[in-house]
Amino acid sequence: MLVDILTELALDGKWKSDTGFKSGYLKVIEQKLAEKLPTAGLNTTNIDSRIKTLKKHSMEINEC
Structure with missing residues (x-):
């Protein structure tokens, strides 16, 4: 979901x-x-942390 929303914003x-x-x-x-996950209760701190993790993993994949 997060990647889809980031793509949509981009x-x-x-x-x-x-x-x-x-x-x-x-x-x-x-x-x-x-809207998409009403029971998740995610806030901006959680989202920012997840984005940083996604960036780290994508950098590792690009290095291979």
Whole structure:
């Protein structure tokens, strides 16, 4: 779900900038996840942590 939402935001020119996403994108992700997974109770801290983990794993995959 998170990757799908990140992809959706990246394709939407409103949230993408030259260096990544514009400020406030975590709140938008939180709202979209709450719609799709209402019982998950994820907040921006959880989402930011998961994004950092995804970045780390994708860097490891790119190195192989």
